[in-house]
Amino acid sequence: MKVKVRLQPIVSNINLPTVLKTAMFPGDSFERLFIATQVGEIFYTGNGIIKTFLDIRSRIIELGTSNGGYDERGLLGLAFHPKFYYNGLFYLHYSVxxxxxxxxxxxxxxxxxxxxxxxxxxxxxxxxxYDHIDTVEEWILQSNGQPQKRRTLLNLRRPFFNHNGVNSLNFSPETGKLVLTTGDGxxxxxPFNLSQDFMEIAGKIIEIDIDKNTFIYNPPVVTRFFELPVSIQETLTVIAKGVRNAPGISFQRFCDRYIKYVGNVGQDLVESIFSFSYYKPIPVTQLIQAYLMNSDPDQxxxxxxxxxxxxxxxPSPIIRNCPENLDLDEKVITYYNDAVITSAKRIHPLINYFHQDPRPDKFKGTSLTGVQPYMGNRIPYLTGSVVFTDFARRNEEIQAPVRGVLVYTRVRTDCKPNxxxxxxTDYNFGYQSAYYVSLGTNLGQTRLFLGVHGxxxxxxxxxxxxxxxxP
Structure with missing residues (x-):
């Protein structure tokens, strides 16, 4: 069924809005929308005005210097403690x-x-x-209204500038732990198959027990779990591996359990969204023990x-032009052995969408930038569905301003792909490009927010x- 919505502007003329979250200030009676930008600003809205919550631009690596202005580093994660209203704690992930x-x-x-x-x-x-260092930090909103850093949770050395994740910090309503999604490096x-290696921090979804005090204010810079001090190892569990690059994790309450959604940005062929409810994370201490004993952990x-x-x-392909017919592509399995080894251990996506799709009512995808369940009733046909965004709709045939795309799917009761x-959408962007860079929701998942950059x-x-x- 076709769904049509309106895009109602909240704030304009800001830098790349990478994370959109709501939270309630101590003493407030309503949620405010927080907007984190890639360059290091965090704003919040209320009563029709926008104010600065925190400005860490001086802490962020210089962006856009070596890739023609394109960059995937910067301020990438913002998460508010579930008890932020009482304790003022929030968490940041950024490139230093x-x-x-x-x-x-x-x-x-x-x-x-x-x-x-x-x-x-x-x-x-x-x-x-290596390319740069990413950090995950705990901050606190002090009683005088000023945010202050409390401690560093992780310092991660990254091999390349891209695939650092975005919207990379979220709290799990199931466990109360901070969830970090890391790209493959x-x-x-x-190239180094970091995403499948249990010892590599890259390419994983990691839970951090922030209630455990490691008594380490500034941890060492690492790339592998065994390089971490034991007190930090004991705070970490690994939920998943095989992550290429993810726009965060989202949770949808269903009866007495939660469905988890994770998007995986594709390489050449497809973008994918995975869903799962039951899972068994592996404590990092167990992973290290198995590594030292040269054995496989229980998976x-x-x-x-x-x-x-x-x-x-x-199977991950390399796509090449066919020299005899340039209208056709040759698709070769890139890593045959890797595909065989992981074929029985992997979960299947809820949905794939393609970089090339000949169907007239679909679109050619570029890069998944957000996945959120919608539980509101203002847009009735979307209630209970999963909404996602793609950075830019591919259109090689015509020269026109770039447009991102907003999409939805549903989880089937028989668990088959949908x-x-x-x-x-009705919004007229005129002659300006519109890259859809982020998707956010409020705490009750009854409102959806879209970040667009020109x-x-x-x-x-x-x-x-x-x-x-x-609506």
């Missing part, structure tokens, strides 16, 4: 100023199935060959999204708008 390195590889990576060397690369000399095709009911062997429901439908470059300032999606 002054940590720029040369990168883990001297040139761009392209695997070649005919060259085994390209399929078995190792990340060597990690202390020197970047480049393309996961019963552990979640594996399959990357890098699988891109959604398909199709999706494009949500029509450019793909982080160096193009003040081109962002945040909308509420309304």
């Amino acid at each position: 100023v002054g940590t720029q390195g040369p990168g883990a590889l001297p040139e761009s990576f392209n695997p070649n199935p005919c060259d085994p060397k390209t399929l078995n690369l190792k990340w060597l000399n990690r202390e020197n060959q 970047g480049s393309g095709y996961d 019963e009911r552990f979640i594996n999204f399959g990357w890098r062997g699988w891109e959604g429901d398909f 199709d999706f439908s494009v949500i029509e 450019s793909a470059n982080v160096t193009d300032f003040n081109k962002g708008t945040v909308f509420e999606i309304v």
Whole structure:
């Protein structure tokens, strides 16, 4: 069924709005919308005005300097403690100023199935060959209304500039723990296969027990779990691996349990959304014990999204032009062995959508940027559905301003994959491009917020708008 909505502007002329969350200030009686921008500002709205909550631009790595203005670093995660109203605690994930390195590889990576060397690369000399450092911090809103940093939870060395996750911090309503989604480290095709390695922090979904005090104010910079101090290891459990790059995790209450949704940004073929309810996380201390004993950890009911062997429901391909017919593509399995090894251990996506889709009522995807369940009743046909956004609708045939796309799907009761439908919007962006960079919701999941930017470059300032999606 076709659904049409309106985009109602809330605030304009801001930088890239990467995270959209609501929270209630101590002493307040209503939720406020918080907007975190990639360059390091956090705003909040209320009574029709916008105010600055926190400005950490001086803490953020210089963005857009080496990739023509495009960047995937910056302020990537913001989460409010479930008891923020009482304790004022909130959490940040960002790329740290002054940590720029040369990168883990001297040139761009392209695997070649005919060259085994390209399929078995190792990340060597990690202390020197890296791109930047990401940090996860705990902050507190003091009684005088000023935020202040309390402690650092993790310092992570990242091999490349991209695939750091976005909307990467969220609290689990099931466990009360802070959930961190980490991308596979970047480049393309996961050159070091970090996402499947249990010892690598990259490419995982990790729960952090923030109620445990590690008594370490500034942890060491690491890439692997065994490099962490024991007191930090004891705060961590791993929910999932095989993550390429995820726009966060979202939770939908269903009777007495929660359905979890995680999007996995694709490489060449598809974007994927996974859902699961029952799972068995593995404590990091158990992973390290298995590693030291050279054995496999118990993976019963552990979640594996399959990357890098699988891109959604398909063995990860390399797509090349057919020299005899340029209108056709040749698709070669990139990592055959990886696909075989993970074929029985991975979960299947709730939905795939394609970078090339010939159906007239669909669209050609670029990059998944947000996944949220909608439990409100103002847009009746969307109630109970899963709404998602794509960065930009591909359209090679015509030269026109870029438009992102808003989409929805439903979870089938028989657990089989479902199709999706494009949500029509009425907003006229004119001649300006409109990249859909984030999707957010309020605490009750009855309102949806859309972050849009007029450019793909982080160096193009003040081109962002945040909308509420309304009937």
